[in-house]
Amino acid sequence: MKSFLEYVATDIYQQFNGNLQRVAVVFPNKRAAIFMDEYLALQTRQPLWSSAYTTISDLFRSHSSLTVGDHLILISLLYQVFYKHTREARMQEGMTDESLDKFWGWGELLLSDFDDIDKNLAPAASVFRELKDYHALDGDPTLSEQQKESLNKIFSEYRRENHDTALQRRFERLWSHLYDIYADYQTVLRSHGTAYEGMLYRDVIGQADLNFEYDAYLFVGFNMMQCVERELCKKIEAAGKQVRYYWDYDHYYLDNPINEAGHYIRQYLPHLKNALPDNDTDIYDNFRKPKDITYISVQTANIQARYISRWLRENNRIKDGRRTAIVLADESLLPTVIHSLPDEVDKVNITTGFPLSQTPVASLVSLLFKLQTEGNPGHGDIFRLRNVNDVLRHPLARYISPGVLNLRKKLITRRNNHLRRNLLQAGDDGRKLLFSAIFDGAEGNGNLQLIDWMQEIVKYIGAQALAEAEQNGENENPLLQESVFRMYTLLNRMRTLIEQGYLEVETSTLQKLLTQLIAGTTIPFHGEPAIGVQIMGVLETRNLDFDHVLVLSCNEGNMPRDVNDSSFIPYSIRKAYELTTIDNKVAIYAYYFNRLLQRAGDITLMYNSSTEGTHTGEMSRFMLQLMVESNHPIRRVALQAEHGSVEQQLRSEIAKSQTVLQILNDMSYLSPSAVNDYLRCPTKFYYHYVVKLQEPDNEDSEIDNILFGTIFHEVCQKIYEGYIGQTVDSRIIDNILKSKDVIPRLVDEAIARNLFNISGSMPRNGIELNGLQLINRQVIMDFVRRQLNIDKAVPFRIVALEEKIIGQIAIDGGRNLQIGGIVDRLDEIDGYLRVADYKTGKAPTGCPADVADVFTFNKRKHTDYYLQTLFYCSLIRHNETYNPQHLKVSPSLLFVQKKAAHPADYMLRFNKDRKSTPIEDIADYEDEFRENLTRVLTEIFNPDVPFTLTSDADSCQYCPYRNLCNR
Numbered sequence: 001m002k003s004f005l006e007y008v009a010t011d012i013y014q015q016f017n018g019n020l021q022r023v024a025v026v027f028p029n030k031r032a033a034i035f036m037d038e039y040l041a042l043q044t045r046q047p048l049w050s051s052a053y054t055t056i057s058d059l060f061r062s063h064s065s066l067t068v069g070d071h072l073i074l075i076s077l078l079y080q081v082f083y084k085h086t087r088e089a090r091m092q093e094g095m096t097d098e099s100l101d102k103f104w105g106w107g108e109l110l111l112s113d114f115d116d117i118d119k120n121l122a123p124a125a126s127v128f129r130e131l132k133d134y135h136a137l138d139g140d141p142t143l144s145e146q147q148k149e150s151l152n153k154i155f156s157e158y159r160r161e162n163h164d165t166a167l168q169r170r171f172e173r174l175w176s177h178l179y180d181i182y183a184d185y186q187t188v189l190r191s192h193g194t195a196y197e198g199m200l201y202r203d204v205i206g207q208a209d210l211n212f213e214y215d216a217y218l219f220v221g222f223n224m225m226q227c228v229e230r231e232l233c234k235k236i237e238a239a240g241k242q243v244r245y246y247w248d249y250d251h252y253y254l255d256n257p258i259n260e261a262g263h264y265i266r267q268y269l270p271h272l273k274n275a276l277p278d279n280d281t282d283i284y285d286n287f288r289k290p291k292d293i294t295y296i297s298v299q300t301a302n303i304q305a306r307y308i309s310r311w312l313r314e315n316n317r318i319k320d321g322r323r324t325a326i327v328l329a330d331e332s333l334l335p336t337v338i339h340s341l342p343d344e345v346d347k348v349n350i351t352t353g354f355p356l357s358q359t360p361v362a363s364l365v366s367l368l369f370k371l372q373t374e375g376n377p378g379h380g381d382i383f384r385l386r387n388v389n390d391v392l393r394h395p396l397a398r399y400i401s402p403g404v405l406n407l408r409k410k411l412i413t414r415r416n417n418h419l420r421r422n423l424l425q426a427g428d429d430g431r432k433l434l435f436s437a438i439f440d441g442a443e444g445n446g447n448l449q450l451i452d453w454m455q456e457i458v459k460y461i462g463a464q465a466l467a468e469a470e471q472n473g474e475n476e477n478p479l480l481q482e483s484v485f486r487m488y489t490l491l492n493r494m495r496t497l498i499e500q501g502y503l504e505v506e507t508s509t510l511q512k513l514l515t516q517l518i519a520g521t522t523i524p525f526h527g528e529p530a531i532g533v534q535i536m537g538v539l540e541t542r543n544l545d546f547d548h549v550l551v552l553s554c555n556e557g558n559m560p561r562d563v564n565d566s567s568f569i570p571y572s573i574r575k576a577y578e579l580t581t582i583d584n585k586v587a588i589y590a591y592y593f594n595r596l597l598q599r600a601g602d603i604t605l606m607y608n609s610s611t612e613g614t615h616t617g618e619m620s621r622f623m624l625q626l627m628v629e630s631n632h633p634i635r636r637v638a639l640q641a642e643h644g645s646v647e648q649q650l651r652s653e654i655a656k657s658q659t660v661l662q663i664l665n666d667m668s669y670l671s672p673s674a675v676n677d678y679l680r681c682p683t684k685f686y687y688h689y690v691v692k693l694q695e696p697d698n699e700d701s702e703i704d705n706i707l708f709g710t711i712f713h714e715v716c717q718k719i720y721e722g723y724i725g726q727t728v729d730s731r732i733i734d735n736i737l738k739s740k741d742v743i744p745r746l747v748d749e750a751i752a753r754n755l756f757n758i759s760g761s762m763p764r765n766g767i768e769l770n771g772l773q774l775i776n777r778q779v780i781m782d783f784v785r786r787q788l789n790i791d792k793a794v795p796f797r798i799v800a801l802e803e804k805i806i807g808q809i810a811i812d813g814g815r816n817l818q819i820g821g822i823v824d825r826l827d828e829i830d831g832y833l834r835v836a837d838y839k840t841g842k843a844p845t846g847c848p849a850d851v852a853d854v855f856t857f858n859k860r861k862h863t864d865y866y867l868q869t870l871f872y873c874s875l876i877r878h879n880e881t882y883n884p885q886h887l888k889v890s891p892s893l894l895f896v897q898k899k900a901a902h903p904a905d906y907m908l909r910f911n912k913d914r915k916s917t918p919i920e921d922i923a924d925y926e927d928e929f930r931e932n933l934t935r936v937l938t939e940i941f942n943p944d945v946p947f948t949l950t951s952d953a954d955s956c957q958y959c960p961y962r963n964l965c966n967r
Contacts, residue, residue, distance in 0.1 A: 001286075001545065001599050001600065002282065002549055002598075003035075003039075003222070003544070003599065003625060004221065004248045004283070004543065004545055004599070005032060005035050005036055005039055005221075005543060005544075006039045006042075007276060007280075007282075007283050007543075007801055008036070008039075008220055008221075008276070009036060009039035009040045009043060010039075010190075011039060011044060011246070011275060011437060012025070012040065012051070012218065013043040013044070013274060013375060015244075015275075016041075016045070016216070017048070018044060018046075018048060020040070020048070020050060020051035021049040021050075021051070022214055022215040022216065022550075023052065023214060023215065023216045023218065024052045024053075024054060024059075024216070024217050024218070024370065025051050025053050025054075025220055026052065026055065026059055026213040026217060026218065026219045026220065026895070027053065027054075027055055027221060027543060028053055028055065028221060028222055028223075028540060028543065029055060029057075029539070029540070029543075030182060030696070031054075031529065031540055031542075031543070031544070032220065032221060032542070032543035032544065033053035033353060033542065034530055034589075035530060035543075036220075037050055037053075037652040037933070038530060038906070043410070050741075052214060054220075055220075055360040056229055057197070060197075060200060060201050060204050060232065062212075063204045063207070063210055064195075064200050064201060064203055064204050065193070066189075066190070066193060066194060066195040066199075066200050067193065067194055067195070067200075068194070068196065068197050068200055068232030069189065069194035069195060069600070070194075070197060070493070071520075072493070072497055072502065072503070072513070072517070073192070073194065073497065073502055074105060074111060074189075074194070074196055075100075075103075075107040075108065075111065076100065076497070076502040076503065077101050077188055077189065077192070077502075078107050078110060078185055078567060080188075081104050081181055081184050081185045081188055081246050082103070082106075082107070082181055084184070084849050085177045085180050086174065086181075086500055088178055099505060099509050100507060100509050100513070101505070101509040101512040101513055102510070102843070104512070104513065104516065105466055106321070106429060107664050109566055109567065110181075110568055111196055112567070113146070113284040113567055113568050114182055114185070114196065114198065114199070115184065115196050115197060115198035115199075116198065116574075116579050116580050117182075117198070117466075117579065118196075118198030118199050118202040118228065119197075119201055119202070119203060119227065119228045119229075120196040120227045120228070120577070120578055121205070121227045121228055121231065121576045121582070122577050122579055123577075124182050124183075124580070125179050126577070127179075127569065127573065127577050128175065128178040128179035128182065129179075129423075132165065132518070133620075137226075137838070142473065148310070150353060160458045160950065161391075164226075169715075175186050178238075178568065179284055179666065180645065184276040185874070186199055186597075194616065197926075198228070201228045201229075201232075201292060202228055204232070204624055205231050205232060205235070206290070209345045209567070209809070210235055210239065212236055212239050212241050212373075213655070214223035214239060214241065215241060215242060215662050216242040216243075216600075217233075217236050217242070217244075218243075218244045218245075218246065219233065219243070219244070219245050219246065220246040220543065221246065221247075221248045221542060222247070223248075223264050223265065223269070223542075223588065223591045223592075223595075223620065224554055224584070224587070224591075225264070225268070226247070227359075227578070228484060230272075233272075236554075236925065238472050238913060239783070243272060244275040245268070245273065245275060246269070246274070246275050246276060247265050247269065248283060248543065248595060248611055249262060249386075250267045250285065250287045250594065250595070250596070250598040251287075252268060252285075252287030252288060252594070252598070252630070253287070253590075253591075253594050254284075256629070257478070257817040259590070259594075259625075259629070260586055260587040260590040261587070261590040261591045261593070261594040261595070262591070263584075263590075263591075263856075264290065264587065264588075264591070265591075270387055275402045275773055277361060284621035286598050286599045287594075287597070287598045289563065289601070290601065290721070291597075291600070291601055291602075291603055291910055292601060292602050292603065292635075293603045293604075293632050293633070293635070294603070294604045294605070294621065294628075294634070294635045294636075294637060295605050295606075295607070295623060295634055295635070295636045295894055296604060296605070296606045296607075296637045296638075296639055297606075297607055297608075297609040297619070297636075297638045297639070298324055298606060298607075298608055298609065298638075298639045299608070299609060299610045299639075299640070300331060300554070300610065300852055301336060301608065302336070303341075303640075304333075304342060304552055304639075305333065305337060305340040305608050305637060305638050307606070308326065308337060308340045308341065308550070308682065309340055309341065309342035310551055311604060312342055312344075312345060312533065313342060313603055313671040315345065315548065317533070317548045317770055318342075318344050318345055318533065320547055320548060321347060321428050321531060321532050321533060321862065322349070322531060322534055322545060323530060323547040324533045324534065324548040325531065325533075325534040325535075325536060325541065325549050326534070326535045326536075326551070326552065327535050327536055327538060327541060327548045327549060327550065327551045327552065327596065327618075328352060328535070328536070328538075328553070329538060329551055329552060329553045329554050329555070329559045329561065330359070330552070330555075330558045330560035331352050331355070331537045332355060333553060334350070334352060334354055334355065334358075334535070335354065336356050336537060338350070338354075341533075343616075346532075346535055347528075347531050347532030347533070348527050348532045348533045348534075349523040349528065349531060349532050349533070349534050349535070350535045350536070351525075351529065351532075351534065351535070351537070352522070352535065352536050352537040352538040352540060353522025353523050353524050353525070354520050354521075354522060354523040354525065355521075355522055356486050356487065356521040356522060356523055357518050357519050357521075359397075359479070359480075359483040359523070360395055360480070360483070361396065361458065361461070361480070361483040361484055361486075361487045361516050363394065364391070364394050364396050364397075364457075364461075365454055365458070365487060365491075365514070366456060366515070366571075367387070367390045367391050367394060368391065368454050368718050369511045369514075370387050370390070370393055370452075371383060371387045371388065371437045371806045372450060372453070373507055373508070373511070374387055375762070377517075377941075381422070381437065381758045382418045382419065382421070382422040383418070383419050383421065383435065384418060384419075384422060385411065385418065385419055386799070388411065388419055388424065389408065391402050391434070392407060392411075393408070396461050397522070399430075399460070399461045399464040399465050399468070399960065400430040400431070400433070400434050400457065400460060400461060400464070401427065401428050401430035401431045401434065402428065402430075402552040402879075403427055403428060403431070405430070407424070407427070412860045418755060418756040418757050418758060420715045420757065421435055421437065425692070427681055428565075430460065430464075431455060433453075433460060434457065436453055438450050438453055443707050446507060446509055447498055447503070447510050447751070448498050448499070449497065450470075450510070450759055451491050451494055451495045451498065451509065451510075452495065454491055455488055455491045455492065455827065456497070456668055458484055458487050458488050458491065458949070459484070459488060459548060461484060462480075462481060462484035462485070462488075465477060466481065466482055467479070469791070472911040474684065477967065482523045483523055485667055485696050486523055487518075488523060490514070490517055490518065490521060491514075493517075494513075494514060495509070496518070509917065513876075521846070527585075527731065528891060532951065534806065536597075536726065538559070538589075538592050538593075539592070541592065541596050542592070542595075542597075545599040545600070545602060546596075546599075546600050547601055547602060548602040549596060549598075549600045549602065549603050549604070550598065550604045550606070551603075551604070551605045551606065552606050553606065553607065553608060553936060554605045554606060554607045554619065554620045554621065554622075554623060554641070555607045555608055555616065555617075555618060555619065555620060556616055556618040556620050556621055557591060557616060557618075558587065559620040559622060559623075560586050560588075560590070560620075560621075560622075561584055562585075562591065563582055563585045563589065564582065565581070565582045565837070581936050588595040589622075590622060591896045593620070593622040594622070597626075599808075599883040605619075605620075605623055605821040606618040607620065607623070609638070636825050652709055652945040653683075653945055653946040653947065653949070654683060654686055655912065655946045656943050656944075656946060656947070660686075661943050662692055663690050664690065664940070664941050665816070665941075666901050667689075668817065668818055669806075669817070669818040669820070670689075670817060670818075670937075671819070671820065671821045672819065672821050672867055672868035672871050672872075673821070673864075673866075673868070674688075674861075674870065675690055675819070675867065675933070675936060675937070676867055678936065679687070679855060679856070679857040679863075679864075679936065679952035680716070680857045680864070680950060680955055681949065681950075681951070681955060681956075681959070682940075682946075682947040682948050683947050683948065683961070683965060684834075684950075684959060685940070685947065685962055685965065686947040687961045688961075690947075694963065699938055702830075703751070703772075703773060703776040705757065705840075707754055707755065708741060708776060708779075708840060709802050709838075709840050710750075710754055711750040711754055711780055712780055712783055712838065712896075713749065713783065713802070713838055714746075714750040714753075714754070715743070715747055715750050715784050716784065716824075716838060717745045717748045717801050717802050718749075718750075719736060719742070719743075719788070720798055720801055720825070721783070722802055723798050724798050724799075724800065725797070725799075726797065726798065726803060727794055727795050727796065727797045728791065728795065728797075728798060729795040730792040732797075733788050733789075733791055733792045735793070736788060737785060737788055737789075739929050741878050743781050744786065745782060746784075747777060747780050747781050747784070748777070750834050751769070751773070751777060752766065752767050755773075764930050783840055783897075785915070785940045786897075787838070787894065787896050788895050790894065790896070790900070792903070792907075793902055793903060794829055794830060794903050795832070796827040796828060796829040796903075797805055797827060798826075798827050799826040799827055799831075799833065799882055800823065800825070800826040800835070800882060801824075801825055801826075802822055802823070802824060802825075803822065803823050803826060803882075804820060804821070804822050804823075805820050805822070805823050805872055805876065805882075806818055806819070806820030806874050806875075807819060807820060807871075807874070807875035807878075808929065809933065809934065809937065810934070810943065811934055811937045811938045812934070812938040813938075813941075815941070817937060819871065821868065821871075823835055823837075823873070823876075824836060824838045825837075825838070826836050826876065828887070829903055830885050830903070830904075831888075831892070832888040832889065832890050832920070832921070833876060833882070833883055833887045833889045834889075834890055834891075834892050834903070835867050835869055835876060835889065835890070835891050835892065836871045836892045836893075836894050836906075837865065837868070837871045837891075837893050837894065838896070839865070839893050839894060839895045839896065840897070841895070841896065841897070842895070842897055843893075843895040843898040844860065844861055844865075845860055846858075846860050846861045846911070847861055847862075847908070847909055847910065847916075848866055848910055848911070849910060849912040850868075850910050850912055851910075851925050851932060852928070853910075853933060854866045854867050854870065854929075854932070855867070855933075855935075856951070857934045857937060857950075857955075859954075859955065862893075863938065865890075865893055866908060867933075869891035869892075869908060870891055870908070870919075870922065870925070870929055871929075871933070872891070873889045873890065873891050873922035874922055874926050874929060874930065877888050877889045877922050877923065877926065879965075886924070888920060888921040888922075889921065889922045889923075890907055890908075890918075890919060890920050890921060891907070891908045891922070892906040892907050892908065893906060893908060904918065907919060907920070921928045949965060
């Protein structure tokens with residue numbers, strides 16, 4: 001198959017007899033020039049003076065003293081101009097100016113509209129005329145009769161439908177300012193020597209003395225040429241230069257008036273004559289030739305990526321090298337595609353850049369932002385544990401500090417959600433840099449200091465990675481070094497803009513802007529573009545032809561991509577003034593799709609058929625169109641995920657190997673919580689207590705349920721610890737309740753200790769809490785007061801508080817095992833000992849029927865609470881230290897949210913056959929309880945009983961090990 005560029009090269013050589021030094025070839029993009037040079041060289045054996053190559057964009061820029069501005073500067077200046085002209089109207093509406101990051105989306109939309117107006121040479125003053133002046137359209141000489149008729153209809157309907165509403169008035173006020181914004185914005189840009197692309201293009205067209213240095217300008221492979229581009233061609237011709245057009249199309253879609261792929265070229269051919277013969281079927285009638293077309297649906301992106309190696313190994317696709325293309329309709333797939341290439345592919349050219357947002361450097365920068373900006377605002381030297389751990393767990397953290405792992409282990413043992421800077425900085429220079437003080441109240445621009453700090457860290461990582469590679473005699477990681485360079489450059493760019501005053505924004509705004517910049521930045525791959533399998537985005541395929549084509553993620557939404565009607569200018573007005581509409585965008589992508597396939601004989605189009613998340617599961621509209629219109633046979637295949645063994649899909653049980661048995665035999669102590677975990681799910685017990693997989697720490701800086709309970713328990717302990725051995729009555733409790741500072745002080749100290757790692761004396765100004773923390777503080781104080789009011793009902797003598805109780809139990813095989821835990825409160829009340837457990841949650845809606853029912857896990861009945869408290873009762877009953885008088889021992893759960901009049905109402909009870917029986921004395925149930933406990937413990941250590949999965953799938957919902965079970 002001969003490519004389009006080969007035909008063009010032959011014609012150019014013949015038309016100019018090989019004298020190309022005065023010829024400029026203009027392409028839509030730069031890539032085609034590499035191949036054109038090669039094809040021209042094949043025309044002769046003699047040395048050849050090559051033609052000049054340029055893009056349409058570079059051609060315009062070469063004739064302007066303005067430069068296309070940095071996107072950040074363009075939006076920042078537009079932001080200033082926009083609010084200058086709309087501030088008064090916004091004040092009348094009671095609206096305040098938005099921050100730059102909130103304006104960003106609107107700014108890009110408005111900038112796109114301005115760019116479109118200029119590239120299509122539309123009269124901006126007419127486009128943005130005030131709506132109330134729609135009747136003046138008849139006298140506008142810039143409009144055709146058809147445009148006037150269309151616009152009159154639009155505005156008449158607008159007035160009739162909207163009447164005089166507040167929304168309409170607001171829209172009219174905004175609309176009335178748009179031309180002033182447009183004109184003033186251009187004035188401001190000129191004063192800075194900069195422009196957006198459309199403004200620069202229009203400015204060039206407006207020049208009377210354009211000087212074109214070449215004798216001939218050849219426009220190759222264009223589809224849609226905007227009005228300003230066509231006007232430039234006219235100016236070149238008017239200057240006495242030769243202009244030739246080389247159109248790339250196929251009669252399959254060109255001759256079909258309803259196929260939008262040929263929309264633009266159909267318009268141009270009568271006026272902008274084709275330099276190649278239209279009747280040459282070898283060039284322009286390839287779609288009708290035999291093609292092997294396959295549609296493949298997949299359920300996941302991973303299945304799609306795994307198929308690549310299989311596809312490449314077939315039909316000589318690897319051997320054919322650059323005649324083989326993998327086209328990414330969704331360019332975010334690039335990292336996955338790169339890792340899916342088979343070893344046989346030794347040469348590959350990647351034309352689409354690797355997204356910076358998908359590199360470790362980008363994720364680290366995001367974490368660094370959070371590290372410095374989410375600390376406790378009342379203490380500049382405090383970091384959140386969650387943010388610290390996120391950074392320390394990052395794969396690049398080892399380049400910052402070699403002691404990352406040891407620091408993480410140290411933090412696990414401290415178990416505090418807020419960490420002081422001096423603890424984190426102790427050690428090497430990397431840690432001192434990482435945990436530097438940025439927002440410490442010092443004078444200066446905090447944003448500038450933040451950017452400087454991140455630049456230093458990024459540079460430090462690059463240097464350390466390079467030094468490590470040299471020390472180990474390894475090659476440097478090019479992707480890491482390139483991503484470090486790109487990120488450093490990006491941060492430096494922001495630093496310059498901050499210094500120049502373009503980015504006077506809040507830190508949160510700065511973070512969002514940086515995220516947007518990173519999302520739009522790619523890392524180019526270096527290599528020989530004309531060799532090997534080609535991996536590219538859709539836009540890079542222009543002018544190039546392939547024998548083998550694989551298009552990935554050819555879904556509706558990707559092909560066509562970014563086709564929407566987002567604009568300040570309504571569709572009908574855009575259409576009337578011949579601006580770009582959604583129809584134009586679809587036509588452009590239709591051309592890309594069909595042109596890519598027209599000369600290929602081996603075509604595979606893949607799409608994701610999953611409807612999960614944001615996926616629509618639809619193949620591209622162009623694929624459907626191809627099925628209906630092309631008459632080519634199309635093979636359809638559905639790829640399914642490869643299923644592993646039953647054991648891989650659902651590991652329902654884990655046998656007790658010799659290693660597991662050895663670990664079990666070494667166990668000498670279990671807590672009631674461990675027994676409850678086994679009853680809840682034996683497999684969870686295995687992962688937690690045998691394998692010792694640590695559950696993820698709670699790194700949230702807020703007060704979660706566990707921390708809430710811990711603080712509540714500590715406060716209750718502090719309140720009563722001075723009364724151990726004494727009787728507490730209503731008088732004592734009333735005095736505590738009447739005190740204005742006791743409960744708030746104890747709660748604040750507990751919060752400072754458990755949330756902020758502040759021990760000892762409180763800070764002089766107290767602790768500064770955010771809104772949610774303040775709410776939790778108030779709720780804890782309310783719960784403590786409620787508990788005290790519950791305790792007022794009957795006097796009680798405190799025996800012990802937060803006491804660790806350990807007992808011994810014999811299991812089958814003659815083995816003794818220690819079991820124990822901490823009792824919240826042991827008191828004597830109404831002549832019996834009460835084992836009281838504080839509960840800040842809601843009381844259960846049901847209760848076990850009997851002792852045996854306690855050993856069948858049931859969340860609704862809170863059987864885990866029963867087992868724990870009953871076991872403590874059993875131990876205390878026989879303990880001479882706590883029960884020297886051999887009193888009755890009864891379990892109680894003090895649910896602070898439960899409304900009850902008497903302590904007996906909190907006593908545990910069994911409910912069988914609709915009869916509720918309080919557990920007044922553990923002695924009545926102890927034998928049966930110990931028998932069941934012994935049975936469970938014996939089962940845990942029995943080598944013949946495997947660890948099985950729970951039958952209650954609902955209990956897996958929040959289990960940290962559920963992914964290991966494939967649940």
